[in-house]
Amino acid sequence: MRQFTKAEARRNRIVLFAILAILVIAVVFVVSLGRQTDKAKKKPAQTQVTSQDTDDLPEIALRVGQELTLDEEIYGNSEWESSDENIVVVGSAGKMIGLAVGNCEISTESNGITKTVPVTVVSGYMTPEGGEPQIRVVDGVTYVNGILIVNKTYSLPEDYNYGADEEALAALYDMFDAAEEDGIELFIASGFRSYEDQKVLYEKYEEESGKEAADTYSARAGYSEHQSGLAFDVNDPSDAFNDTSEAQWLAEHCAEFGFIIRFPKGKESETGYQYESWHVRYLGVEAAKEVTESGKSLEAFLGITSEYQD
């Protein structure tokens, strides 16, 4: 094998170095090219998200029956539209009313910019402003301060026929479980009753004891809280239940699960019904605790009556 001369060896080293340098430059170039391609791919999506033709605003939560006027500083004073007028209606001055439980959005367009606000309407209690009860009738169903009300003043439509309320029923079973842990057995004696069921029941009582007496312990069709799916009679719906340890446990603990003893002792003139230790009504924990702690009947708490028109 021939030995390289010193000059040849130096030339070879230069060539080798040059090839290495070109390789390094090529690698750096390819890598940076790849990064630029990635950026280019991401860019259009970013542009869409931040484009100037939509302006998404935070969600608004409303109770059924609640009125709210949109803050002009944030929402402007333009004309708003609701995507579902069965859930929320909104007027030109940004005055909106929750009509039914559900989700929709309200939107407005000005200067080519569309503003969209998601709205969730929930059922439940809200603190009245100024103490006056806020009474709203939606499809024949009355909500007072967001609470669905059925009594002798406020009835339900004949076709209000949805069975037991799922949330109320789940809370009821949670309560039964807790009672069991305390050695108390509770069970449903009577839950949801349709308009027709109530009609049959009331007419039977009316026949037995006359209208005046029947009205003190049974509701006329359309006026029973049982039709709302939010009321339950437990164990034994009779005066024999009043002095039991089960009735005592119920009175002490039902608010923790969102229920109230709907027809308390001594409040007959307010509720329109005699004391019923077995009849609980679901309001949700917040409202049930507030009503119970007030010591008032639901009618007195809300500032409403319970009287038949005739």
Ligand SMILES: [Zn+2]
């Ligand atoms: Zn009942």
